[in-house]
Amino acid sequence: MTIGKQKADVLISGASIVTMDDERSVINDGALAVDGQTIVAVGKSKDVLQRFEAKQIIDGSRFVISPGMVNGHIHVTGDPLTRAWLPDNIDADFEEELTKWVLPRFYAHEPEDECASTELAALKMLRTGTTCFLEAGTVRHLDHVVEGARRTGIRGRVGCWVEGRNYQSADQSKSIGEAIRDLENAAARFPASNDEKIAAWPVLIGHSTNPDEVWQAAKKIADENGLGVSAHMSPYDVDPKWFLEHTGRRPVEHLADIGVLGSNVCLTHLAHIDQSEQDLLAETGTNAVLCPLAALKGAFGLSNVGRFPEMAAAGVNILLGSDGFDQDMLRQAQLVSALFKDTRQDAGVFPAEDMLTMLTRNGAAGLGLEQDIGSLEIGKKADFVCHDTDRPEWQPLVATVNQLAWLADGRSVHSVWVDGIRVIDNYQSTQVDEAELYARAQRSAAAVIERAGLPFISPWPVG
Numbered sequence: 189m190t191i192g193k194q195k196a197d198v199l200i201s202g203a204s205i206v207t208m209d210d211e212r213s214v215i216n217d218g219a220l221a222v223d224g225q226t227i228v229a230v231g232k233s234k235d236v237l238q239r240f241e242a243k244q245i246i247d248g249s250r251f252v253i254s255p256g257m258v259n260g261h262i263h264v265t266g267d268p269l270t271r272a273w274l275p276d277n278i279d280a281d282f283e284e285e286l287t288k289w290v291l292p293r294f295y296a297h298e299p300e301d302e303c304a305s306t307e308l309a310a311l312k313m314l315r316t317g318t319t320c321f322l323e324a325g326t327v328r329h330l331d332h333v334v335e336g337a338r339r340t341g342i343r344g345r346v347g348c349w350v351e352g353r354n355y356q357s358a359d360q361s362k363s364i365g366e367a368i369r370d371l372e373n374a375a376a377r378f379p380a381s382n383d384e385k386i387a388a389w390p391v392l393i394g395h396s397t398n399p400d401e402v403w404q405a406a407k408k409i410a411d412e413n414g415l416g417v418s419a420h421m422s423p424y425d426v427d428p429k430w431f432l433e434h435t436g437r438r439p440v441e442h443l444a445d446i447g448v449l450g451s452n453v454c455l456t457h458l459a460h461i462d463q464s465e466q467d468l469l470a471e472t473g474t475n476a477v478l479c480p481l482a483a484l485k486g487a488f489g490l491s492n493v494g495r496f497p498e499m500a501a502a503g504v505n506i507l508l509g510s511d512g513f514d515q516d517m518l519r520q521a522q523l524v525s526a527l528f529k530d531t532r533q534d535a536g537v538f539p540a541e542d543m544l545t546m547l548t549r550n551g552a553a554g555l556g557l558e559q560d561i562g563s564l565e566i567g568k569k570a571d572f573v574c575h576d577t578d579r580p581e582w583q584p585l586v587a588t589v590n591q592l593a594w595l596a597d598g599r600s601v602h603s604v605w606v607d608g609i610r611v612i613d614n615y616q617s618t619q620v621d622e623a624e625l626y627a628r629a630q631r632s633a634a635a636v637i638e639r640a641g642l643p644f645i646s647p648w649p650v651g
């Protein structure tokens with residue numbers, strides 16, 4: 189009896205596959221088959237080739253294949269075009285840096301600038317192996333950001349900028365009402381559905397920018413619509429001081445008191461938390477997002493006060509993010525692991541396996557997408573990365589997992605599939621004209637800097 193072969197659109201064979209499945213199987217001479225948006229086979233090449241007939245068969249012998257990585261915190265606007273304008277050595281505290289250097293650049297973005305900025309950020313993510321992101325809450329023109337992200341083929345969750353606490357006004361009710369309305373509108377206009385790669389979440393800036401009513405509304409919108417809430421908290425000790433002064437409780441304690449923690453909540457930074465806050469994160473399943481380069485460059489004091497190894501041991505789900513910096517998530521993972529190995533004087537902290545788990549499965553879980561992404565398994569979305577081992581940093585290939593975690597970075601990302609579409613092929617986007625985008629981003633950056641009116645500061649003569 190002859191049994192007909194199953195159909196697939198694409199079959200990649202002969203690759204090393206880091207599946208990140210429950211057993212963390214790594215398959216040498218492996219194959220992956222995709223039909224439509226979905227993975228239909230992962231296994232030994234011989235078995236998959238026997239069972240499947242594909243429209244396109246790709247020789248994957250030069251590839252290590254991993255799930256697409258998740259960036260759990262990125263500002264796709266504001267920073268990607270002009271971050272480099274902010275010098276390291278300005279003599280400013282956090283508040284002054286924010287009001288003088290950060291916010292003017294964000295506010296100076298017109299809609300077309302935010303579109304170009306998002307497109308560029310998404311391209312950088314995809315080109316370095318990130319297939320899904322969570323925006324950080326500083327989007328002013330949501331439609332243009334959604335458009336920019338969609339052009340690249342990336343998956344992501346975005347939100348609009350709301351600030352319910354108006355420091356300039358004695359009447360808070362107006363700004364609270366506006367903030368809640370904006371969150372509701374965004375969720376209604378860009379709902380999360382199986383077919384949409386980009387959807388809106390109620391994303392808050394966090395810190396002390398939102399009164400309790402806005403936090404509670406954001407959580408309610410998320411709970412009722414299968415979404416999540418994201419917010420910044422406690423990069424410095426400014427937030428604990430503010431919350432203690434105004435509520436008598438530390439930030440995470442206060443958020444627990446008002447009922448807005450939970451497994452669909454992602455809090456970013458959490459450098460300055462205490463044991464009680466750590467316990468609350470673990471008890472409620474609240475996700476912690478760590479942006480190591482932003483923390484170190486921003487001098488948060490992470491190496492002195494960061495509790496991330498202890499949080500992980502307590503069961504807190506830790507995602508990694510880039511914040512406004514380098515989108516290469518492998519490099520971010522290397523930084524986290526090396527930092528905490530050193531501070532704990534324990535080389536066993538955050539080993540290669542943990543690094544890859546944070547970038548994939550933990551990221552997927554934080555975004556509520558663990559059924560769809562985060563591992564290469566039958567039935568999951570075809571979001572994966574082909575790392576090119578035909579490069580010096582990958583040679584000789586002797587230990588796939590260690591080499592992926594420690595020796596590779598985003599520069600060896602050869603091809604990327606999102607939702608079954610090959611959005612990066614041979615180091616280039618198949619979706620956007622990269623040269624045209626770079627020219628557009630350059631023009632937008634110049635316009636933003638001019639509108640913001642910021643001086644160029646350099647200790648070196650430039651001209």
Ligand SMILES: [Zn+2]
Pocket residue numbers: 261263324420456511512
């Ligand atoms: Zn941020």
